[in-house]
Amino acid sequence: MVPLWMYLVVSAALFSIGTFTVLSRRNGVAVLMGVELMLNAVNINIVAFWRYTAPTEVNGLAFAAFIFVIAAAEAAVGLAIIITVYRNRHSVIPEEADLLRG
Amino acid sequence: MADVSFSIALAFVIFSVISLGGALGVALNRNLFRGTIWLMVSLFGAAGLYVLLSAPFLAAVQILVYIGAIAILFTFAVMLTRSLTQVRERFTRVWANLVVAVLLFVLLIIGIIWPVWGSNPDLAQPVSDVVVSTTDLGVALVDRNGFVLPFEVASLLLTAAMIGAIVIAREADDEV
Amino acid sequence: MDVLNQWAFVGVFLLLAPIFPALPIGAATLLRPKKPNVLKSQTYECGVETVGDTWVQFRVQYYIYGLVFLVFDVEMVLLFPWAVAYNQLDMFAFGAGFLFIFLLADALIYAWKKDVLVWK
Amino acid sequence: MECVGLCEFVTSLGVSDMGLALFLGYLIGVLLVSGVPLVTVIFLIWIERKIAARIQDRIGPNRVGPFGLLQTVADLLKLLAKEDITPAAADRLLYNAAPIVSFASVVLIWAVIPIAPGFVGVDLDIGALYFVAVASLGTLAIMTAGWASNNKYALLGAFRVVALLVSYEIPLVFALVIPVMLAGSMSMVDIINAQSHMWFIFMAPVAMLMFAISSQAETGRAPFDLIEAESELIAGFNIEYSGMKFGMFFAAEFLHVFTNGILIAVLFMGGYLGLFYQFPLLGFLWLGLKGGLVYFVFLWVRNTVPRMRIDQVMRFNWFFLVPVSILNVILTALVLKLLQVWGIAPVNLAESSLLGVLPMTVILLLKDILMILFILGRISQEGRRARLDAERAHEQLLTAAAGD
Numbered sequence: 001m002v003p004l005w006m007y008l009v010v011s012a013a014l015f016s017i018g019t020f021t022v023l024s025r026r027n028g029v030a031v032l033m034g035v036e037l038m039l040n041a042v043n044i045n046i047v048a049f050w051r052y053t054a055p056t057e058v059n060g061l062a063f064a065a066f067i068f069v070i071a072a073a074e075a076a077v078g079l080a081i082i083i084t085v086y087r088n089r090h091s092v093i094p095e096e097a098d099l100l101r102g
Numbered sequence: 103m104a105d106v107s108f109s110i111a112l113a114f115v116i117f118s119v120i121s122l123g124g125a126l127g128v129a130l131n132r133n134l135f136r137g138t139i140w141l142m143v144s145l146f147g148a149a150g151l152y153v154l155l156s157a158p159f160l161a162a163v164q165i166l167v168y169i170g171a172i173a174i175l176f177t178f179a180v181m182l183t184r185s186l187t188q189v190r191e192r193f194t195r196v197w198a199n200l201v202v203a204v205l206l207f208v209l210l211i212i213g214i215i216w217p218v219w220g221s222n223p224d225l226a227q228p229v230s231d232v233v234v235s236t237t238d239l240g241v242a243l244v245d246r247n248g249f250v251l252p253f254e255v256a257s258l259l260l261t262a263a264m265i266g267a268i269v270i271a272r273e274a275d276d277e278v
Numbered sequence: 279m280d281v282l283n284q285w286a287f288v289g290v291f292l293l294l295a296p297i298f299p300a301l302p303i304g305a306a307t308l309l310r311p312k313k314p315n316v317l318k319s320q321t322y323e324c325g326v327e328t329v330g331d332t333w334v335q336f337r338v339q340y341y342i343y344g345l346v347f348l349v350f351d352v353e354m355v356l357l358f359p360w361a362v363a364y365n366q367l368d369m370f371a372f373g374a375g376f377l378f379i380f381l382l383a384d385a386l387i388y389a390w391k392k393d394v395l396v397w398k
Numbered sequence: 399m400e401c402v403g404l405c406e407f408v409t410s411l412g413v414s415d416m417g418l419a420l421f422l423g424y425l426i427g428v429l430l431v432s433g434v435p436l437v438t439v440i441f442l443i444w445i446e447r448k449i450a451a452r453i454q455d456r457i458g459p460n461r462v463g464p465f466g467l468l469q470t471v472a473d474l475l476k477l478l479a480k481e482d483i484t485p486a487a488a489d490r491l492l493y494n495a496a497p498i499v500s501f502a503s504v505v506l507i508w509a510v511i512p513i514a515p516g517f518v519g520v521d522l523d524i525g526a527l528y529f530v531a532v533a534s535l536g537t538l539a540i541m542t543a544g545w546a547s548n549n550k551y552a553l554l555g556a557f558r559v560v561a562l563l564v565s566y567e568i569p570l571v572f573a574l575v576i577p578v579m580l581a582g583s584m585s586m587v588d589i590i591n592a593q594s595h596m597w598f599i600f601m602a603p604v605a606m607l608m609f610a611i612s613s614q615a616e617t618g619r620a621p622f623d624l625i626e627a628e629s630e631l632i633a634g635f636n637i638e639y640s641g642m643k644f645g646m647f648f649a650a651e652f653l654h655v656f657t658n659g660i661l662i663a664v665l666f667m668g669g670y671l672g673l674f675y676q677f678p679l680l681g682f683l684w685l686g687l688k689g690g691l692v693y694f695v696f697l698w699v700r701n702t703v704p705r706m707r708i709d710q711v712m713r714f715n716w717f718f719l720v721p722v723s724i725l726n727v728i729l730t731a732l733v734l735k736l737l738q739v740w741g742i743a744p745v746n747l748a749e750s751s752l753l754g755v756l757p758m759t760v761i762l763l764l765k766d767i768l769m770i771l772f773i774l775g776r777i778s779q780e781g782r783r784a785r786l787d788a789e790r791a792h793e794q795l796l797t798a799a800a801g802d
Binding site: 109110113150153154156158159163166167170171172174175178179181182233236237238239240241243244246250253254256257258260261263264265267268271272 | 281282285286289338340341342344345346347348349351352353354355356358359360361362363364366367370371374375377378379381382384385388389392394
Binding site for chain 1: 114118122126129137138145152155159160163167176179182194196199200202204207211215219220226228229230233242249260262263264268270
């Protein structure tokens, strides 16, 4: 079998790429894609730990399943907000949505 | 047994490359629709990793939820928010962010992963080949002492997300 | 091991499946005539020359269909394990599943009331 | 990992390397399993055209070969020799990938379909979820085709199709929950075994109807054929496709319809079960008969029903199919659990007997019939109200006209 740390390295790399996407892209949709990548990296981590340390317990699987729910909710609401901001301000760049700034 | 470990390692490498390559595609591609496709490639690779980790249920769910639904949602959003003049998107502070990301990666590796788990010989192999089944997951999800509360809260979260997103998006529709 | 054995089959299938449609397309590439010209490779919009950008604006309606679908799709993540284990569970499990579906049905009813699911 | 079945066969041919033998074994297995759909699709096109012709009082293809059987071969040759135009504005990579993914997604479904006893590609624990997941790849392929063509009509067509497909996937998946719940497993073989005493069509006819209707919509057949609403969308998402690539979309659709027929046969009609099904050839025949029957009904509907407007299609889904399928899941779960608690229904259907499953079948069937009656009552009520409203409005119009 592949040792656990290899999965962790892949997951860390995925997380870093996700971070880079979130930080460097100016388009809100692309930023959300980065967030999806990061959530996915987290999920790989959880499943890997579950498989290697407690495969007979159901916790890891359940946790990963709930993360799917959260990722979906995040994408749904996040994209809806971006669409609204775009319709109102004709911009998809998160920093330009500053109506609430004092 | 040697053959088996070799094919598993090979599959691991292939799926890791697919996953990371797709992620790089997302990060570097300037065309958002292609970015969505790259995201799906990446998540497909992750689904392969789930299979290798003996969680085929999660792999199928990954394909179903991400490629079946979230991809569609992203493409819709890309079409709905396309900038009228520029198709290609810009980046900000690429080099600084690249340094941050690489630093994060290196820190994660040498700071946490290698010292804690890499040097631990116990974790080179899974502790057991027995893996819980989808049935066990189903039992635990509605068990009084298990996950029944998160189970219902998840439903509530989805309901809230759906209503919230409809409210937000509907207002946008009224504007036009 | 047994599980991975099965999925190795799926993996091989996954490798081969794109080849079946790619083969005839590839064969066609070799056999077919190839005489492109400017007129042929224009975008086909009823003979009239294309006006403006292809990426026309779309209504939010589409997004809402996708959104409702996503929510129900994710619900399946938790509902399928429930259905698989259903025969081993007691009445309490039915109550839990019922509440789960009922809460989501609420969202559907909300969408009905707001008329967002009607194609306009 | 032990070397059994096809792998053993490969070893007997003289391949000594274990890993290679395993791989070759899988390779032969995949070719065998995927051979079934690939061979059938060639005949399907002929069958479909023949049936459509007969329904429309024509003869159909009858020139090439006996009964026109070689018509598909002639079509194939024509497609091979046809010029294939890629529009200059297209995204070439995605444009070429879309038809391949579209066809592959349908072929991949066959990995989990038990074709005959002991002859199944792979009996995954999550078979039912696998085929839904794989089929959803096709939706993305259509979206990609529409976008990559870089054509307004293609993109608009793709958007409408995808909105339709995702909408109808909800009742499809909800209907799928019922057989999974009854069998207590997502594995296709387990689902078939659970029907060894009574087919699920008798326990859950509503679920089967839901599944069939949404399958018809998923494949874009009339009355849901907005995918190819030629008169409105000039062919929709595949407008820019020509030659073999168009042929692939076409073949994928034909194969998908037949695959759905087979899936219904497996999920609701006992798959390969039947008289003397233990002989693989007979089991295969039974599955083919049942699947063919469902396939014929699909074609029959396609050729007799007119196309619905897109707002009607959406309305039908969101205000009828989705609520009914949700209600169906809840009611079936309730009745099933009550029956199990009272000891009327066996927990394990496969190990029960005909007498053991008969009472629960009767009650579940009764529940479904009551549900259908209730729904029909609601529909007629709504219809009456709508008619009365229209009449009243008409009368008001008349009195207003008389008052002037």
